[in-house]
Amino acid sequence: MPPTPDTATAGHGTGVPPAAAAGQTPDGPAGRKPAAASEDPAGAPGRASVPGPRRLAAAARRHAPRSALAALAGGALAAAFPPLGWWPLSLLAVAALALLTRGRTARQGAWTGFAMGLPFFVGLLQWLRVIGWDAVLGLSVIQALFFVPLGAGLAAVSRLRPWPLWGACLWVAEEWARDRVPLGGFPWGRLAFANTSTPFTPLAALGGAPLVTFAVALSGGLLAAAGLALWRLRRRPAAVPPRTAVPRALVPAGLAAAVTLAGQAVPVPTDADDTVRIAVVQGNVQQPGMDFLGRPMLILSNHVEATLGLAEDIDAGRTERPDLVIWPENASDLDPYRDPAARAAIEEAVRAVGVPVLVGALVDHPTKEGYVENQGIVWDPQTGPGDSYTKQHPVPFGEYVPFREQLSKVISRLERVPRDFWPGDHSGVLDVGPARLGDVICFEVAYDGIVRDTVNDGARALVVQTNNATYGHTGQPEQQLAMSSLRAVEHGRAIVTAAPSGISAIVAPDGTVLQRTEEFTQDVLTGELPLRDGRTPADRVGAAPEWAMAVVGLLAWAAVAWRTRRAARRDTAAQDSPA
Incomplete structure (x- = not known):
């Protein structure tokens, strides 16, 4: 990545005092040497010779503590995310990266970003170990690469005032890019998803997950500014009077507290326009892991069995009849349109319970030979299968294999994905009995646009049909449930999560988890589901705040590059002019 200007030009016109004015040694903070003269002040690499092994080893030792x-x-x-969920660590981690990149060159900032990103994603995505640790490391490296420009950008904008603001915008920009590329993006690990039951959460109703990320990153940056001011007071008690230095620390600390608590002033709509009684069936699987599907009909039989048990309780008066029943993703691993046994089993369960059932099933594509669709199907006890929703965003390497012909020659494990999933082309708004629900399947809950479009198309509550059997007891189900809690607040909608092996849950519009199951148990949840028609500001403004914050961060970075290039041209002109 292009380096930023050396310390001799860093303070020019940016509001950051040069090293001498800050009371630092000529080497800069922490003994850092000024950037090499061969580095382009504008941020582009110069024509310096390649350093030898000794210089590389010395550089590695010098940067080892920071790394x-x-x-x-x-x-x-990583510990800020579920299953640990120690969310204050997200603030401290942001503050740490801000301090570690402050005043660095872009190259140093880029490396620092990667040094933070790799262990973060390895810890966050360790649930992929059921596939293989090579999968954990491979995806973690790809995701950590997005922290390379983040670190470089943070190093650059640290030369601007107010640098915590520009840094927060760059965090949003990093997540904007990672949510979209490559192959449709992978939004896991957003700061917002570590803060789904925190003081920041209500901000989601105003600007969605990006606004929560911005607030967390801004608070962390302000904490870094406060810590830096206190450190300078400790290092230079004679140079700066306490009555001057202490307010310098108190102001950013107070602002950090204000940003953290700002969400408490945001009204989160929770009043129901109507309610519907639901039952969520968790049938369980025979074995966790990659081979959870086992033999055909086993998982379907489990869900039929649990639904028949619910019907017996209804007939015996032990429970009230629901208005609708929800099954999870892949409750039927056989196409009920083509397999007579699967269809008969589903119809037996639906007729026994006597209300519509939302069935998750794998369905052969009607025209594309060899492709399968991941669907939620509304099954009526009188008329049979009706409206359906097809998952729009299949998971690469999990539900389809990009570049299959080339990669299959070198990665034999890809044979475990024998057929590619075909994506749907519309949102999952379905009339399930008396309720107009929005179906979102599995990882789609992590994508802002899919959930938002479903609500804006008329969903009065959301259903997340998911299958976490592969990742049972790894922390992944908890991470996904946390996303549901944030989406509930963001859209003012109750959310039902239905999983064959857990965690199934009912989440209130304010993000509270009202009921949940344990993993790898057969269970049925019943309760009143609030239905709402109003839309939150986040639904109305859409992705506009995210784009605006990302663009502001990138423009701040560009401003630093422009200023330093201009200063370099001035210096060059001054040196070339006659005395």
Whole structure:
């Protein structure tokens, strides 16, 4: 990545005092040497010779403490997410990266970002170990690469005032890119998803997950500014009077507290326009892991069995008849349109319970030979299968194999995905009995646009049909449930999560988990589901706040590059002019 200007030009016109004015040694903070003269002040690499092994080894030793601190911050950030859920660590991790990149060159900032990102994603995505640790490491490296420009950008904008603001915008920009590329993006690990039951959460109703990320990153940056001010007071008690230095620390600390608590002033709509009684069936699987499907009909039989048990309880008066029943993703691993046994089993269960059932099933594509669709099907006890929703965003390497012909020659494990899933082309708004529900399947809950479009198309509550059997007891189900809690607040909608092996749950519009199952148990949840028609500001403004914050961050970075290039041209002109 292009380096930023050296310390001799860093303070020019940016509001950051040069090293001498800050009371630092000529080497800069922490003994850092000024950037090499061969580095392009505008941020482009110069024509310096390639350093020898001794210089590389010396550089590695010099930067090892900073890299170790960055890795520690990455581990702390992973612990901020479920299953641990120590969300204050997300603030400290952001603050750490801000301090570790402050005043660095872009190259140093880029490396620091990667040094933080890799352990973060390894810790966050360790649930992929059921596929293989090579999968954990491979995806973690790809995701950590997005922290490379983040670190470089943070190093650059640290030369601008107010740098915590520009840094927060760059965090949003990093997530904007990672949510979209490559192959449709992978939004796991957003700061917002570590703060789904925190003081920041209500902000989702105003600007969605991006606004929550911005607030968390801004608070962390302000904490870094406060810590830096206190450190300078400790290092230079004679240079700066306490009555001057202490307010310098109190102001950013107070602003950090204000940003953290700002969400409490946001009204989260929770009043129901109507209610519907639901039952969520968790049939369980025979075995966890990659081979959870086992033999055909086993998982379907489990869900039929649990639904027949519910019907017996209804007939015996032990429970009230629901208005509708929800099955999870892949409750039927056989196409009920083509397999007579699967269809007969589903119809037996639906007729016994006597209300519509939303069935998750794998369905052969009607025209594309060899492709399968991941569907939610409304099954009526009188008329049979009706409206359906097909998952729009299949998971690469999980539900389809990109570049299958080329990659299958070198990765034999891809044979475990024998057929590619075909994506749907519309949102999952379905009339299930008396309720107009929005179906979102599995990982789609992580994508802002899919959930938002479903609500804007008329969903009065959301259903997340998911299948976490592969990742049972790894923390992945908890991470996905946390996303549902944030989406509930963001859209003012109750959310039902239905999984064959857990965690199934009912989440209120304010994000509270009202009921949940344990993993790998057969269970049925029943309760009143609030239905709502109103839309939140986040639904109305859509992705506009995210784009605006991302663009602001990138423009701030560009402003630093422009200023430093202009300063370099002035210096060059001054040197070339006659005395």
